[in-house]
Amino acid sequence: MKKEINFAIYAIKKNIQSSAELRTSFWMNVFGMMINNISFVILWVFLIQTVGSIGGWSEADIFGLQGFVALVFGIVYSIGSGLREMPQLISGGRFDQFLISPKNLLTRIATSSFGASAVGDVFFGIICIVIYLFMISATLSQIGMTFLLIIIALITFTGVTIAIQSINFFFTDPEAVTRSVFELFFTPSLFHGGAFQGTTRFVFTFLVPSLLIGTLPVEAITQTSFPKMLLLLVLSIFWFMLSLWFFKKAVRKYESANFMTFGS
Amino acid sequence: MKPKIIEVKNLSKTFSFSVKKHGSSFFRNLVSPEIKTVSAVDDISFEVEEGERIAFIGPNGAGKSTTIKMLTGILFPTKGKISVLGFDPTTDRKALAYKIGTVFGQRSQLFPNLPITDSFEFFGVMYDLSKKEIASRTAELIEQFDLASFKDQPVRKLSLGQRMRAEIAVSLIHKPRIIFLDEPTIGLDVVAKKSLRELLIKINKEEKTTIFLTSHDVGDIESLCDRTIIINHGTVVRDMPTDELSKSFVHEKYLDITLEAKPKNFPELPQGIKYVQKDSNKITLAVDQRVLGVSDALQKILPYFSVSDIDVYNVDLETVIREMYEATSISK
Amino acid sequence: MIKDRIQYPARLIVDTFGIATRCGVLLILYYYIFSTRGGVINGLTFQITAWSMFLYFAFMTLRLRDLATSIMQDIKSGTVEVLLSKPINYLSYRMWWQLGAGLYPFFVAVVLGTIALVVAVGIPASMSSWFFVGTLSIVFILGIILSLLVYAVVGLLAFWIEDIKPLYWIVDKAVMILGGSYLPVALFPKVMYQIAIWSPFGASQFVTHTVYDTWRTGYAEMIGIQVFWIVILGIIVSYMFGRAHKKVSVNGG
Numbered sequence: 001m002k003k004e005i006n007f008a009i010y011a012i013k014k015n016i017q018s019s020a021e022l023r024t025s026f027w028m029n030v031f032g033m034m035i036n037n038i039s040f041v042i043l044w045v046f047l048i049q050t051v052g053s054i055g056g057w058s059e060a061d062i063f064g065l066q067g068f069v070a071l072v073f074g075i076v077y078s079i080g081s082g083l084r085e086m087p088q089l090i091s092g093g094r095f096d097q098f099l100i101s102p103k104n105l106l107t108r109i110a111t112s113s114f115g116a117s118a119v120g121d122v123f124f125g126i127i128c129i130v131i132y133l134f135m136i137s138a139t140l141s142q143i144g145m146t147f148l149l150i151i152i153a154l155i156t157f158t159g160v161t162i163a164i165q166s167i168n169f170f171f172t173d174p175e176a177v178t179r180s181v182f183e184l185f186f187t188p189s190l191f192h193g194g195a196f197q198g199t200t201r202f203v204f205t206f207l208v209p210s211l212l213i214g215t216l217p218v219e220a221i222t223q224t225s226f227p228k229m230l231l232l233l234v235l236s237i238f239w240f241m242l243s244l245w246f247f248k249k250a251v252r253k254y255e256s257a258n259f260m261t262f263g264s
Numbered sequence: 265m266k267p268k269i270i271e272v273k274n275l276s277k278t279f280s281f282s283v284k285k286h287g288s289s290f291f292r293n294l295v296s297p298e299i300k301t302v303s304a305v306d307d308i309s310f311e312v313e314e315g316e317r318i319a320f321i322g323p324n325g326a327g328k329s330t331t332i333k334m335l336t337g338i339l340f341p342t343k344g345k346i347s348v349l350g351f352d353p354t355t356d357r358k359a360l361a362y363k364i365g366t367v368f369g370q371r372s373q374l375f376p377n378l379p380i381t382d383s384f385e386f387f388g389v390m391y392d393l394s395k396k397e398i399a400s401r402t403a404e405l406i407e408q409f410d411l412a413s414f415k416d417q418p419v420r421k422l423s424l425g426q427r428m429r430a431e432i433a434v435s436l437i438h439k440p441r442i443i444f445l446d447e448p449t450i451g452l453d454v455v456a457k458k459s460l461r462e463l464l465i466k467i468n469k470e471e472k473t474t475i476f477l478t479s480h481d482v483g484d485i486e487s488l489c490d491r492t493i494i495i496n497h498g499t500v501v502r503d504m505p506t507d508e509l510s511k512s513f514v515h516e517k518y519l520d521i522t523l524e525a526k527p528k529n530f531p532e533l534p535q536g537i538k539y540v541q542k543d544s545n546k547i548t549l550a551v552d553q554r555v556l557g558v559s560d561a562l563q564k565i566l567p568y569f570s571v572s573d574i575d576v577y578n579v580d581l582e583t584v585i586r587e588m589y590e591a592t593s594i595s596k
Numbered sequence: 597m598i599k600d601r602i603q604y605p606a607r608l609i610v611d612t613f614g615i616a617t618r619c620g621v622l623l624i625l626y627y628y629i630f631s632t633r634g635g636v637i638n639g640l641t642f643q644i645t646a647w648s649m650f651l652y653f654a655f656m657t658l659r660l661r662d663l664a665t666s667i668m669q670d671i672k673s674g675t676v677e678v679l680l681s682k683p684i685n686y687l688s689y690r691m692w693w694q695l696g697a698g699l700y701p702f703f704v705a706v707v708l709g710t711i712a713l714v715v716a717v718g719i720p721a722s723m724s725s726w727f728f729v730g731t732l733s734i735v736f737i738l739g740i741i742l743s744l745l746v747y748a749v750v751g752l753l754a755f756w757i758e759d760i761k762p763l764y765w766i767v768d769k770a771v772m773i774l775g776g777s778y779l780p781v782a783l784f785p786k787v788m789y790q791i792a793i794w795s796p797f798g799a800s801q802f803v804t805h806t807v808y809d810t811w812r813t814g815y816a817e818m819i820g821i822q823v824f825w826i827v828i829l830g831i832i833v834s835y836m837f838g839r840a841h842k843k844v845s846v847n848g849g
Contacts, residue, residue, distance in 0.1 A: 017378065028762050032765050035769070036765040043773060117762075176610040177610055180614035180617075187618050256338050256339050
């Protein structure tokens with residue numbers, strides 16, 4: 001286990017060293033991504049200003065929501081950018097390399113490349129969360145909850161991403177499918193959390209886990225609700241275990257780019 | 265007898281995929297696609313002893329890469345048993361990975377933007393070597409593979425020959441007991457091929473590394489491998505020592521006959537002589553020397569054709585192998 | 597990439613499903629929001645909001661934004677040099693191709709979406725006249741031209757700037773916000789509303805305005821704004837393209 005982690009950290013370091021993006025246009029990317037992310041903050045803050053509070057949500061919660069989602073997305077898609085590249089890794093046959101490596105397959109895939117632009121999401125996420133905590137005049141226990149919930153949301157997001165990317169093994173031309181499924185999961189997570197009530201709340205909590213990475217963590221913190229945090233913890237473990245199981249099944253389907261050219 | 269380090273029994277692999285039916289809708293294709301299966305490897309068995317140099321050859325689509333990928337744990341077999349160094353690649357993939365090395369000729373495992381020394385370090389760390397071990401092993405391999413002159417250049421700037429040497433050197437960082445090479449000489453020029461083959465023989469002799477390679481290139485087989493397994497259509501066609509393979513056909517002599525005029529027809533030939541190739545101005549004949557000698561054969565043939573030139577030669581391995589492929593293709 | 601899209605209509609359909617789902621979820625959320633406010637916000641009903649958003653997402657299924665990405669890729673891969681040497685106009689070739697690629701999913705989305713919305717929310721009064729149909733067609737065509745020009749500018753910048761992605765995101769998000777995708781323009785604060793009307797980003801998505809009750813009085817002005825931006829951006833694009841062409845011939849020669 002220790003060796004696995006050591007190697008993962010080493011691989012991330014190496015990726016950062018060899019990333020061409022980081023040398024040429026890193027700050028441009030970070031800056032662009034931050035502007036890009038501001039759009040949803042602007043939209044939902046406008047909505048609150050015109051319509052008033054929806055589902056008990058204030059402007060602060062919008063900052064919290066966008067902060068959580070951006071931070072979680074940013075961390076996974078920067079240091080674990082290989083996960084996002086799985087369709088190309090599989091269709092290009094580069095996946096072979098990971099299967100012959102003596103380290104954990106998922107860690108190898110995830111840490112096989114570094115997403116420079118997602119660093120912008122990380123910065124943006126941190127800034128938004130700080131603004132959020134400041135706006136709600138967070139207590140010490142709320143700050144503590146924030147740290148725990150970031151980890152919980154990270155586990156959920158990683159799990160769901162792995163599960164979605166595992167779909168790649170079942171299709172011959174999977175990119176559009178996985179992208180659409182990912183968007184189905186991810187886009188609602190950026191929507192105004194207070195508008196999810198009743199059935200939509202149930203669906204996007206238990207069937208599509210969109211609310212687990214932003215809306216519900218923010219509500220747990222704003223309301224200092226430990227039951228909500230516990231629910232999120234249980235669901236995150238569930239998603240993570242499910243994704244590992246599903247990935248293991250999926251890899252057996254791997255055909256090593258042999259589909260068109262078997263044996264050549 | 266040397267210990268067996270690879271044992272393959274009744275190994276099969278089929279690929280199934282859905283075929284788009286023309287004329288039916290996307291949804292119909294999604295819900296009830298037409299499934300086709302192709303058998304890439306069909307019930308093959310063989311064993312490899314420690315220290316052997318094996319060539320695994322066959323035409324495109326014969327199942328070479330599929331087999332090597334099953335042996336290294338990349339693909340799951342559909343049927344059959346594999347044991348490599350006592351491990352089952354399907355279940356002990358990680359443990360096996362520590363003991364084997366792999367090189368895929370068409371796919372680089374090096375960092376394109378960094379010098380090769382970074383790749384040595386990367387794989388060293390991956391195989392849990394200490395800093396000291398990595399340094400000494402890297403120095404050793406750089407010396408052995410003659411990489412010193414370009415070790416500080418980014419990999420993308422290397423020539424293909426240099427890169428392939430580096431690929432193999434890097435895959436040996438952890439002193440694997442077997443090295444699997446899939447088309448290692450593909451695209452290389454004659455000089456680079458030769459140096460690569462010599463290096464592989466050297467590590468086989470010095471470090472007792474077993475070599476298992478797939479290739480199109482007969483040169484790889486003749487000068488590098490002591491045993492050849494030929495596969496076609498997923499089945500083993502021949503499995504024999506390489507020199508026996510060439511010897512098994514030495515009883516045949518080939519005659520290239522250039523004709524003065526196009527013959528009206530190709531007459532039946534006497535026993536022991538057969539057509540290999542019939543063109544309008546050139547024919548190739550094979551003479552079975554167990555039936556009649558070359559001079560007898562010439563005397564018998566000359567009356568049939570108006571000959572302008574004759575060339576007599578032994579078959580080379582390449583022809584032998586091509587004929588084997590063709591024979592098995594027809595029988596299928 | 598674009599080639600692949602045309603060869604695999606399945607991909608387009610999957611993509612379009614993604615967009616449709618996003619639109620659907622959003623409408624359900626707005627349905628809730630409107631129901632908590634007695635059905636009318638800022639003089640806007642849910643029915644009008646739904647149609648306005650639908651028009652945005654339907655327009656999006658044309659995927660005109662991909663024009664910028666394909667130009668970027670052509671420049672990066674060097675394909676552009678090959679295409680520029682062909683006896684065709686590179687830009688119009690790319691634009692037509694982009695339009696061709698998007699038409700099929702667009703029609704699917706429009707037909708299915710219209711049926712769904714008619715059943716779910718009905719047709720608002722503002723849409724049931726020839727005036728609406730006529731002006732919508734004009735604004736729709738002008739919107740396509742304007743969008744293509746906006747994304748052509750972004751794509752062509754790749755001739756001079758190495759990594760254009762950040763700029764592309766910003767422009768894309770400007771179009772998204774000012775076009776009224778997630779928040780109907782009618783619900784914008786005053787200043788933002790003005791920006792949405794007067795910027796080329798908002799103007800490229802004026803189709804979303806056609807269902808508003810204010811459309812009958814404001815349509816002439818908005819069409820004027822679209823034409824204005826088409827002229828301005830048209831000049832910019834042809835100037836940039838001319839410069840780029842020269843740049844390539846010099847470097848390539």
